[in-house]
Amino acid sequence: MISSNERIRIRRQMQRRIRDVVAERRRARMMRPIEPTVETEARSETDAPVLSNG
Numbered sequence: 463m464i465s466s467n468e469r470i471r472i473r474r475q476m477q478r479r480i481r482d483v484v485a486e487r488r489r490a491r492m493m494r495p496i497e498p499t500v501e502t503e504a505r506s507e508t509d510a511p512v513l514s515n516g
Contacts, residue, residue, distance in 0.1 A: 464472075
């Protein structure tokens with residue numbers, strides 16, 4: 463049987479690991495150059511207003 467103190471220690475350790483993974487993914491996302499995806503390119507072409515000079 464796991465004692466209450468051990469359960470708390472395990473939970474805190476898991477939360478710390480999750481925070482570390484989230485922070486690492488956030489750092490990786492910030493370091494990555496922003497590349498438009500095919501979906502956003504297609505959407506911007508269809509949703510963009512057509513400007514005319516007349």
